[in-house]
Amino acid sequence: MGKTYTRPNSMKDVLTHYCPGCGHGMVHRIICEVIDELDVRETTIAVAPVGCAVLAYDYWNFDTTEAAHGRTPAVATGIKRIHPDKLVFTYQGDGDLAAIGTAETIHAGNRGENISIIFVNNGVYGMTGGQMAPTTILGQITATSPYSRRSEKEGFPLKIMEMMAVLPGVTYLERTMLTSPKEVIKTKKAIKRSFKRQLDKKGFSMVEILSPCPTYWGLSPLESIKRIENEVVATYPVGVIKEDK
Amino acid sequence: MGKKKYKLKIDRERCKGCLFCAEACPLKALSISDDVNGRGLKYVVLSSPEKCTKCGLCVVMCPDCAIEIVEEE
Numbered sequence A: 001m002g003k004t005y006t007r008p009n010s011m012k013d014v015l016t017h018y019c020p021g022c023g024h025g026m027v028h029r030i031i032c033e034v035i036d037e038l039d040v041r042e043t044t045i046a047v048a049p050v051g052c053a054v055l056a057y058d059y060w061n062f063d064t065t066e067a068a069h070g071r072t073p074a075v076a077t078g079i080k081r082i083h084p085d086k087l088v089f090t091y092q093g094d095g096d097l098a099a100i101g102t103a104e105t106i107h108a109g110n111r112g113e114n115i116s117i118i119f120v121n122n123g124v125y126g127m128t129g130g131q132m133a134p135t136t137i138l139g140q141i142t143a144t145s146p147y148s149r150r151s152e153k154e155g156f157p158l159k160i161m162e163m164m165a166v167l168p169g170v171t172y173l174e175r176t177m178l179t180s181p182k183e184v185i186k187t188k189k190a191i192k193r194s195f196k197r198q199l200d201k202k203g204f205s206m207v208e209i210l211s212p213c214p215t216y217w218g219l220s221p222l223e224s225i226k227r228i229e230n231e232v233v234a235t236y237p238v239g240v241i242k243e244d245k
Numbered sequence B: 001m002g003k004k005k006y007k008l009k010i011d012r013e014r015c016k017g018c019l020f021c022a023e024a025c026p027l028k029a030l031s032i033s034d035d036v037n038g039r040g041l042k043y044v045v046l047s048s049p050e051k052c053t054k055c056g057l058c059v060v061m062c063p064d065c066a067i068e069i070v071e072e073e
């Protein structure tokens, strides 16, 4: 092809603790590529979650802080209001964002904070051992839904993006997945759009990424990707959900 | 000045053997190793270097920054 393609500058030269085939590593790199391309490494502040990505600050070569479980949008709100010219984003799992942090997510969106949320949805609580999350799809077996998730007992999967779409403060929502180079490139475009919109002071945006957790899905990495394509997207269709001018 | 040449560089110690790269490779030039790396994991190898066009789709899929396309010295 006649081009080099190397580890982004914003990504530190360290090994990550993630399991083989974990989506977090891909999303970390994609974010770093976008930050390099926008040339904002020195003016970015990220807020890492509680969850498998809790150590993101060890992997990212830009300012990253850590918030209590689910509170990243509240912490990011404070940072952004003090530093309106910095790129401020939160990085959250689905347990962090859609369970313990539901209130912070909804209210940050409703206030129209000019921040970006990167929402990595793997359908389970990875860090604590693969328990059911609000986002777990119907029929999925997890450590705390051994009979599979049934709507009458465990309730329905929570579609956070569709809920957020009704809030006037929310200006851009897109859901993507990590199943092929094409979809990974779409994910990168979505993250870039979200960051650019923030830099243009367009307001609150969120990108949800359907991400594999081979370890707690009990599947191989390649089977996990197939599962996203064959099962997960049926509940969480990918694409732009909302985009204001 | 001659035309620049590029090559695929795989860091076997970074690789965790997920094979997202091998699946994504349009020419199926990558496969899994027989032995293991320092962490006891099988890693990916460029088993058919002659097929590789350095398209970079493997790099796009790698969760561990284990594959890079670099200039050949």
Ligand SMILES: Cc1ncc(C[n+]2csc(CCOP(=O)(O)OP(=O)(O)O)c2C)c(N)n1
Pocket: A049, A050, A051, A052, A053, A069, A092, A093, A094, A095, A096, A097, A100, A122, A124, A125, A126, A127, A128, A133
């Ligand atoms: C206040 C509080 N409650 C519960 C926990 C335990 N805990 C740690 S991570 C986690 C869920 C993480 O799941 P998710 O956000 O989906 O991220 P993943 O690990 O899957 O990437 C929970 C419940 C905690 N650390 N703090």
